[in-house]
Amino acid sequence: MKIFHNFPYPYVNGAPHIGHTFSFFRADSYARFKRLGGYNVLFPQGFHATGEPIVGTVERLKQNDASQIETFKLFGASDEDIKDFVEKGPEFVAQYWMNKWMELLKKSGMSIDWRRTFITAITPHYNKFIEWQYNTLRKKGYVVQGTHPVVWCPHCQSPTGDHDRLKGEGESPIQFYVIKFKLEGGEVLPCATLRPETVFGVTNIWVKPSEEYVVIELERERWIVSKETVEKFKDQLRDVKELEKINSDVLIGKLAENPVTKEKVPVLPAPFVDLSFGTGIVMSVPAHAPYDYIALEDLKKTEAGKKLGVENIFPKKIIELEDYKGIPAEEACKAYHIENQTQVEKLEMATEEVYKKEFHKGRMIVDPFKNIPVREAKEKTVELLKSLEALDYIWEITGLVICRCGTRCHVKILENQWFLKFSDEEWKRKVKECISMMKFYPEEIRQQFVNTVDWLENKACARKTGLGTRLPWDKEWIVETLSDSTIYMSFYTIYHYLKQIPIEKVNDELFDFIFLGKGNLKEISKKYGIKERLLEKMREEFEYFYPVDLRTSGKDLGAESLNILFVPSCRNLGR
Ligand SMILES: [Zn+2]
Known part of the structure; x- marks a missing residue:
């Protein structure tokens, strides 16, 4: 009886930490226990170097980044080593830390089969092996090229996958509505929102005071947006022409027309406005948005606010629900003890709460959608805005994403990007079937896996920078960090034999034979001058040990990473 189990290959941009030790000991204990029970246990260990992080650390070392140097020294690198890192580059760094890992794992007595160790x-x-996978997936129609929104780092000029992020794991592109308010001169003040129905409750427009904004030409209109928005629009394939720069202070006090109510509302200053989010122009709905409510309260306390007549602006309630007797945003601010607009964390929580409650339980109390539930009113407002030619769209990220290089990311519409077709329904069905046959410890996490399969969409599988395998048919793309870590466990079963074969003889035909049983043994052996017995051994060992019997991992790496691993596994290797 065999047992094949392993620990996910760790990323080698440093030495192991205490959490690794904990998980490794669990894996090792299991291997030893099973061996005592007479099992033939395969417990191999590889290492992971794909993607941006190691390249990023070398970049930071080149800039003499004190905290990066400090980190490496803490892990045990000497001044000499750090000099080598800069001179010899990312591959050297990866190998250096891999050696440290192996040294420590050996010292701690892990019963690992080191003959099968590799580094991605x-x-x-x-x-x-990765080239073979991608050729195979492509033949089956599971690698597709398309135009899609991706989270993008403007500095790296590359899509930023989850593992390439310092901050913002799990965040993804989302389309915001843009509602067009008009100044008397005809310029558009575009306001990005996920809640178009609240346009009925707008009391004013916010801009960030004393900042550079830009007048642009877009769709034959003159729009005023933050400087940061211009880059974003360009990356989202909008035809933007920059006309002139202005200071936001010239906008303050002007009146803008609400496209649905035709009311004239003033433009006011608010420091909370994020120039990189949306358009840098915000429609203010103080009755239903905690940020707007508190910014208005803040402004009322200032001299500038008094001059602008802000004391006469009151929240305009347009949605009713049982949870809030009075003004929802005011009540939420009180409940969270929010006193001013700098309390971002609390404001985010209050905002989410009001949004959810109103969306699910609220009813409109203003014409023309009086008594209609909010979720329906949202659709109807969108239709209304379209008919008034007062609606547009912009892509945003669901939350803040910072690339490993330290740059804030935005959404880019990428043409000719390569995607793994995780959205495929047939593929999803098979994965769910496999999940239903698996055991989970604890059982509660099973549902997380099923949920993740449901929401998985096409995923960008290649980047232009970082370490990794190039796409065999489009060499400027490099397979990204999760996309080369899907069926790698199968590689453990054969690598100790495969490495005896010179690299120029290793090709798709060989892998087709080993993993899929395709082709004729004698012919392949003769064609490439590889011993029949060696080919047979690889096929046998794969068939004997695969699939994996147990996989242990940290719970934070659960659903998404592991699903990305399942989905192609089920497809490429049958089960
Ligand atoms: Zn970057």
């Missing part, structure tokens, strides 16, 4: 992006035979 650097081990040539592994790169060939």
Whole structure:
């Protein structure tokens, strides 16, 4: 009886930490226990170097980044080593830390089969294995090229996958509505929102005071947006022409017309406005948005506010629900003890709460959608705005994302990007079938896996920078960090034999034979001058040990990473 189990290959941009030790001991204890029970246990260990992080650390070392140097020294690197890191580059760094890992794991007595150890992006035979996978997926129609919104780092000029982020794991592109308010001169003040129905409750427009804004030409209109928005629109394939720069202070006090109510509302200053989010122009709905409510309260306390007549602006309630007797945003601010607009964390929580409650339980109390539930009113407002030519769209991220290089990301519409077709329904069905046959410890997490399969959409599978395997048919793209870590466990079953074969002889035909049983043994052996017995051994060992029997991991790495692993596994290798 065999047992094949392993610990997910760790990323080698430093030495192991205490959490790794905990998980490794669990894996090792299990291996030893099963061996005592007479099982033939395969417990291999590889390492992961694909993607941006290691390249990023070398960049930071080149800039003499004190905290990066400090971190490496804490992990045990000497001044000499750090000099080598800069001179010899990312691959050297990866190998250096891999050696440290192996040294420590050996010292701690892990019963690992080291003959099968490899490092992604650097081990040539592994790169060939990834090429085979992508050729195979592409033949089956599961790698597709398309135009899609992706989270994008303007500095790296590359999509930013989850593992390439310092901040913002799990955040993804989302389309915001843009509602067009008009100044008397005809310029558009575009306000991004996810709640178009609240346009009926707008009392004013916010801009960030004393900042550079830009007048642009878009769709034959003159729009005023933050400087940051211009880049975003360009990346989202909008035809933007920059006309002139202005200071936001010239806008303050002007009146803008609400496209649905035709009311004239003033433009006011608010420091909370984020120039990089939306358009840098915000429609203020103080009755239903905690930020707007508190910013208005803040402004009422200032001299500038008094001059602008802000004391005469009151929240305009347009949605009713049982949870709030009075003004929802005011009550939420009180409940969270929010006193001013700098309390971002509390404001985010209050905002989410009001939004959810109103969306699910609220009813409109103003014409023309009086008594209609909010979720329906939302659709109807969108239709109304469209008919008034007062609606547009902009892509945003569901939350803040910072790339490993330290740059804030935005959404770019990418043309000719390569995607893994995770949205495929047939694929999803098979994965769910596999999940239903698996055991989970604890059982509660099963549902997380099923949910993740449901929401998985096409995923960008290649970047233009970082370490990794190049797409065999489009060499400017490099397979990104999760997308080369899907069926790698199968590689453990054969690598100790495969590495005996010179790299130039390793190709798709070989992998087709080993993993899929395709082709004729004698012919392949003769064609490439590889011993029949060696080919047979690889096929046998794969068939014997695969699939994996147990996988242990940290709970934070659960659903998404592991699903990304399942989905292609089910597809490429049958089950
Ligand atoms: Zn970056």
